[in-house]
Amino acid sequence: MFGPMLSRFPLARSQCARAVAVLWVCLAPFLCNVRAAVPPVQTVFVIVLENNNWAAIKGSSSAPYLNNVLLPQASYCEQYYNPPGLHPSEPNYIWLEAASNLGIVTNDDPAINHRATTNHLVALLRAAGVSWKSYQEDISGAYVPLTATNRYAPKHNPMVFFDDVTGTNNPADPYGRAHIRPYSELWTDLANHTVPRYCFITPNLCNDGHDNCPPGYNRIRQGDDWLATEIPKITNSPAYQNNGAIFIVWDEGLGSDGPIGLIVLSPLARGGGYFNNLHYTHSSFVRTMQDIFGVNQTYLADATNARDLFDLFTPFAVASAPQPAANAFQLEVTGVILGKTNLLQMSAALPAWTTIATNVLPVNALSNRFQFTDTFPTATANRFYRVLQLP
Numbered sequence: 156m157f158g159p160m161l162s163r164f165p166l167a168r169s170q171c172a173r174a175v176a177v178l179w180v181c182l183a184p185f186l187c188n189v190r191a192a193v194p195p196v197q198t199v200f201v202i203v204l205e206n207n208n209w210a211a212i213k214g215s216s217s218a219p220y221l222n223n224v225l226l227p228q229a230s231y232c233e234q235y236y237n238p239p240g241l242h243p244s245e246p247n248y249i250w251l252e253a254a255s256n257l258g259i260v261t262n263d264d265p266a267i268n269h270r271a272t273t274n275h276l277v278a279l280l281r282a283a284g285v286s287w288k289s290y291q292e293d294i295s296g297a298y299v300p301l302t303a304t305n306r307y308a309p310k311h312n313p314m315v316f317f318d319d320v321t322g323t324n325n326p327a328d329p330y331g332r333a334h335i336r337p338y339s340e341l342w343t344d345l346a347n348h349t350v351p352r353y354c355f356i357t358p359n360l361c362n363d364g365h366d367n368c369p370p371g372y373n374r375i376r377q378g379d380d381w382l383a384t385e386i387p388k389i390t391n392s393p394a395y396q397n398n399g400a401i402f403i404v405w406d407e408g409l410g411s412d413g414p415i416g417l418i419v420l421s422p423l424a425r426g427g428g429y430f431n432n433l434h435y436t437h438s439s440f441v442r443t444m445q446d447i448f449g450v451n452q453t454y455l456a457d458a459t460n461a462r463d464l465f466d467l468f469t470p471f472a473v474a475s476a477p478q479p480a481a482n483a484f485q486l487e488v489t490g491v492i493l494g495k496t497n498l499l500q501m502s503a504a505l506p507a508w509t510t511i512a513t514n515v516l517p518v519n520a521l522s523n524r525f526q527f528t529d530t531f532p533t534a535t536a537n538r539f540y541r542v543l544q545l546p
Contacts, residue, residue, distance in 0.1 A: 286351035306359035
């Protein structure tokens with residue numbers, strides 16, 4: 156069997172008219188395993204929405220902004236789930252912070268469900284000197300919001316359940332007050348270039364799609380309207396444009412574990428409507444955050460077992476597949492953006508290249524990968540392959 160040496164070259168959109176993936180096939184009997192590098196994300200904005208299956212969101216006439224504006228420019232998951240059997244909301248928010256529900260199975264306030272552990276994400280960020288804030292709609296910022304106020308609900312703000320954040324349920328705790336802030340302050344922080352590196356954002360119970368609210372009483376449309384108003388404010392900011400990333404995620408499935416939505420917008424993401432069918436859970440989100448911020452010496456709880464989300468960032472690539480014969484080489488191209496034209500080319504003597512196949516996956520394809528088998532004389536010592544993705 157031939158052993159591939161694989162190189163991946165990210166698309167520099169401002170400089171290249173097309174993306175390139177290259178594979179060198181030689182006779183050496185070894186394989187090189189290549190893992191996607193952690194993208195250099197500088198600022199993360201996490202927006203959590205409520206209680207909807209992805210099938211109810213994608214393609215819905217109640218979500219025109221998400222479907223017509225966000226998805227065509229984003230990367231997203233088709234198989235992202237809340238952890239198995241984990242309901243209601245609060246345990247899922249805790250999982251997004253700790254890769255575990257820490258035994259919490261109710262929506263009770265921190266007075267009942269608070270935890271003393273420091274094994275959670277913002278504790279790791281604090282220890283590493285990485286700035287963070289939880290931006291919550293409908294709080295005043297005058298105290299640590301440990302109980303419901305207006306349309307704010309503690310069950311949607313995981314940080315208030317950790318004693319090291321709240322001073323053990325102390326409304327006046329200085330650290331808690333400094334890090335759990337009104338959502339309106341995000342815009343001040345962005346304008347003053349003082350936004351933290353990790354921003355956890357929860358809209359209120361109307362805007363996150365939890366409650367049916369007037370005038371339309373349409374939970375999906377309420378969340379979509381909020382995104383349409385707020386997302387451009389973030390994407391127009393220097394913090395986003397300087398290698399920022401927005402993660403939009405739903406907390407749990409409705410009547411099931413999902414799939415639920417996870418969408419990534421970033422100058423570093425594949426974008427262009429790229430999606431995958433890899434299996435993810437909230438543990439994948441936590442693992443990804445630990446990797447981005449370099450606090451991954453030990454992964455939290457179930458993040459140890461999770462797949463990260465970096466496929467949403469990695470450019471497309473070509474790799475070897477199981478070989479059908481001694482004088483044939485089967486290639487698998489992954490990460491293809493649907494609807495784009497891909498030219499598979501071969502070279503036996505660089506720099507000359509010959510196109511040996513053209514592939515266009517339809518925009519409604521269920522997979523973003525394809526395979527091709529190339530046959531060649533057994534005496535061939537070296538062979539180079541590349542895939543060009545046309546604009």
